[in-house]
Amino acid sequence: AQSVTQLGSHVSVSEGALVLLRCNYSSSVPPYLFWYVQYPNQGLQLLLKYTSAATLVKGINGFEAEFKKSETSFHLTKPSAHMSDAAEYFCAVRKGGNQGGKLIFGQGTELSVKP
Amino acid sequence: DADVTQTPRNRITKTGKRIMLECSQTKGHDRMYWYRQDPGLGLQLIYYSFDVKDINKGEISDGYSVSRQAQAKFSLSLESAIPNQTALYFCATSDSKPPYNEQFFGPGTRLTVL
Numbered sequence: 001a002q003s004v005t006q007l008g009s010h011v012s013v014s015e016g017a018l019v020l021l022r023c024n025y026s027s028s029v030p031p032y033l034f035w036y037v038q039y040p041n042q043g044l045q046l047l048l049k050y051t052s053a054a055t056l057v058k059g060i061n062g063f064e065a066e067f068k069k070s071e072t073s074f075h076l077t078k079p080s081a082h083m084s085d086a087a088e089y090f091c092a093v094r095k096g097g098n099q100g101g102k103l104i105f106g107q108g109t110e111l112s113v114k115p
Numbered sequence: 116d117a118d119v120t121q122t123p124r125n126r127i128t129k130t131g132k133r134i135m136l137e138c139s140q141t142k143g144h145d146r147m148y149w150y151r152q153d154p155g156l157g158l159q160l161i162y163y164s165f166d167v168k169d170i171n172k173g174e175i176s177d178g179y180s181v182s183r184q185a186q187a188k189f190s191l192s193l194e195s196a197i198p199n200q201t202a203l204y205f206c207a208t209s210d211s212k213p214p215y216n217e218q219f220f221g222p223g224t225r226l227t228v229l
Contacts, residue, residue: 009155034217043119043205043220044158090157094216101146101165101209101216102173105157 002027002093006106014114019063019078021109023091026072032094033074034103035065039087047089050074061085086113118142119221121206127227134193136224138206145211147189148218149173149181152203161204164189165211196228 007022025031033050048059055067061084065076074091091106119140128134138147145166150158160173162181170183178200182190193200203225207218 032216036220041223043222044207044218045220046217049217101211102148102160102163103216103218107155107157 002029002031002095002104004091004093004104004106006089006091006109008109009107010110010112012112012114013081015083016080019076019081019085019111021076021089021091021111023065023074023076023106024072025074025091025093027093033065033067034092034094035059035063035074035076036090036092036105037061037087038090038108044090047076081111081113083113083115086111119206119208119219121204121221121224123224124222125225127229128196129229130197132196132228134196134226136191136193136204136206136226138189138191138221140187140206140208140219140221142208142210142219143186144208144219145186146209146216147183148207148209149179149189149191150205150207151175151200152205152223158205161191193226193228196226198228201226201228 003026005024035047036044038044048057050067058064063078088108088110092103095102122137148163149161159175164170164183180192206221209216209218
């Protein structure tokens with residue numbers, strides 16, 4: 001069965017600092033992994049997705065994530081945080097087999113950016 | 116115009132009332148989903164529909180029902196609302212082409228049950 005764990009419900013960084021949001025997954029099949037962002041009072045927006053084409057995935061707004069099979073991780077990074085990055089971030093894994101299409105979400109990580 | 120719309124955006128109701136949340140999409144997707152979001156719990160799947168005639172329960176379907184009126188419309192009902200159904204509700208869509216099935220979300224409905 002697939003599952004997702006996000007380490008840290010809240011991360012705070014200074015503007016200009018590195019952003020690192022952690023996601024570990026469990027999957028019995030090759031996973032398809034996603035990062036979504038939720039800005040205040042908005043729905044979820046896709047940041048990036050891992051589709052097995054490349055282990056380093058680039059997304060919108062300067063974010064990227066690296067798929068590491070040996071560590072079952074898909075951590076999200078951004079070299080330099082901006083105030084506008086403050087939001088909640090969700091990692092998700094797609095279920096396979098006859099449950100294909102369903103996503104399992106992590107608990108979310110709220111990112112705060114200090115000036 | 117938004118691809119996935121939800122109405123209402125905010126609703127306050129009383130315990131025992133029947134509530135319907137509506138979702139419409141213009142993306143032409145076959146698949147639609149209803150989630151609820153509670154702080155610290157992420158998103159939990161309530162119901163999902165892979166086409167008009169295929170409706171399935173998710174992880175937390177008790178107390179909820181759905182109707183897929185058309186490919187573009189998927190409604191969520193709370194037959195008799197209770198306070199612990201106070202949450203943010205999201206509708207999402209995806210196409211049926213494997214393998215990615217990324218989901219596209221509506222703006223959400225904030226429901227408060229007093």
